[in-house]
Amino acid sequence: MRLRSLLFVPADRPERFAKAAASGADAIILDLEDSVAPPAKAQARAAVAEHLAAPGAVPRLVRINPLDAGMLADDIAAARDADAVMLPKAEGAASVAALRAAWGADCPPVLPIATETPRAIFALGSYAEAEGLLGLTWGAEDLPAAIGAQTAREPDGGYTEPYRLARALTLFAAHAAGIAAIETVYPAIADIEGLARYAARGARDGFTGMMAIHPAQVAAINAAFTPGADAIADARRIVAAFAAAPGAGALQLDGRMIDAPHLKQARALLARAGE
Numbered sequence: 001m002r003l004r005s006l007l008f009v010p011a012d013r014p015e016r017f018a019k020a021a022a023s024g025a026d027a028i029i030l031d032l033e034d035s036v037a038p039p040a041k042a043q044a045r046a047a048v049a050e051h052l053a054a055p056g057a058v059p060r061l062v063r064i065n066p067l068d069a070g071m072l073a074d075d076i077a078a079a080r081d082a083d084a085v086m087l088p089k090a091e092g093a094a095s096v097a098a099l100r101a102a103w104g105a106d107c108p109p110v111l112p113i114a115t116e117t118p119r120a121i122f123a124l125g126s127y128a129e130a131e132g133l134l135g136l137t138w139g140a141e142d143l144p145a146a147i148g149a150q151t152a153r154e155p156d157g158g159y160t161e162p163y164r165l166a167r168a169l170t171l172f173a174a175h176a177a178g179i180a181a182i183e184t185v186y187p188a189i190a191d192i193e194g195l196a197r198y199a200a201r202g203a204r205d206g207f208t209g210m211m212a213i214h215p216a217q218v219a220a221i222n223a224a225f226t227p228g229a230d231a232i233a234d235a236r237r238i239v240a241a242f243a244a245a246p247g248a249g250a251l252q253l254d255g256r257m258i259d260a261p262h263l264k265q266a267r268a269l270l271a272r273a274g275e
Contacts, residue, residue, distance in 0.1 A: 001059050001083070001109075002026045003135060003180050003209040004225035005218050010035035011044035011062070017051050023215035024222060027059040032075055033066070033088050041071065045078035052081035059083040061111060061134075067098055076103050084109045084134045089116045089142065092123025093130035100132055109134035111182070114173065115166040116142035124173040135180030137211060138170035157194070171206055183210035192220055199224030208272065227273045235266035235273075 007025035009016050011032045020028045030051065036044045048062055062079035063086035065071040079085055087099055090112030100107045114120055114127070115138040127136055140152040140163045152163040159167065167184070174181035183202035186195045195217055199210050203224045210221045227235075241253050242263050250259040 001134070003182065005210060005212055005221040006061065006182065007212045007215065007218060008035065008063075008185075011048050012036045012040040014047040014051060017047075019215065021057045021060075024218045025058065025212065025215075026209070026222075027061055027083070029061045029063050029086055029211070030079075030082075031063045032071075032078070033063050041065075041074075045074060049078045049080070052079070056083070061086050063088060067095060072099075072102055080106075082108055084111055086110075087112045089120070090114055091117060091120045092126035094123070094126070096127075096130040096133065107132060111135050111137060113137055113139050114170050115139060117146055118143070121166060121169065124169045125176065127173050127179075128177040130177065133177060133179045135182050135209075136170055136174035136177065137182035138166055138184050140166070140184055157188075175206065180209060181207045183207040185211045185213050186217065187213065189214045189216065192216065196220045196224060225272075227269050231269060232273050232275075235269045236275075238262055238266040239270065 003026055005025045006027045006029055007020050007023055008029045008031050009020040011030045012035075017028070017030070030048050032041065032044055032048065052060060052062075060082055061084040062075075062082040064075035064079060066089040067087070085099070085103075085108055087095060087110055090096065096110050096112060099110060110132055111134045112127070114124055114136050127133065140159060143163070143166060144150070144152045149160075149162070152159055154160055171181050183199070186198045188194055199221050202210055207225075209225050212218050212221055237253060238258055241251050241258065242248065245251060250257055252258075
């Protein structure tokens with residue numbers, strides 16, 4: 001499943017489902033949690049179940065409510081035909097195991113939101129032992145509220161130190177588990193230039209995709225997480241150089257030294273490009 005961009009859509013707004021699927025996003029997330037008020041949860045579940053009963057144009061995830069919210073059975077019933085399930089307020093491999101046990105043998109891949117509680121930060125390393133993961137993502141909204149922080153951001157929009165740490169640990173945890181590392185949302189919908197810079201930093205740092213909250217954000221996110229022609233060409237040269245010298249541990253290419261980490265990066269980039 002290609003996951004450059006994952007677009008949220010409120011589950012109680014079924015009239016938006018088709019537009020979200022046609023946005024160019026690699027996947028859509030039908031949200032039963034934060035974007036749906038409690039009185040509308042039942043209506044949202046019915047809309048999700050009806051939508052998932054028909055074939056989809058793109059992969060469809062469902063963000064269920066937290067495990068301890070008392071809604072798990074109803075959410076699972078609605079999301080039974082989803083391609084994957086997003087688990088909010090996850091607290092490590094134990095949360096994933098609890099969801100999979102409640103769901104049953106046909107549980108789809110799980111995408112935990114891994115930094116929304118203080119306890120979750122200390123469980124990030126456990127995802128390497130979890131089964132059935134699609135990827136790992138993080139959030140910078142619930143955690144400040146959980147610890148009484150005034151904000152997660154500096155005046156210039158950058159994250160304060162606790163949330164830079166949460167972001168970095170999520171990135172490392174995803175790669176330690178060998179799964180997709182998904183950058184969190186950029187909340188300023190109208191600031192497409194800022195979004196492009198934010199997404200580019202994510203791709204630079206090692207994230208493989210990003211979540212979106214509006215269709216207008218999808219194109220910039222896809223562009224940031226799609227390898228460019230120059231990067232693809234360079235990766236091909238690195239792979240070709242090592243193929244021509246299979247016994248070499250290090251080589252010179254275009255005046256620079258390359259070794260095994262460069263080869264690994266090149267192969268990963270080409271895989272993201274579909275080669």
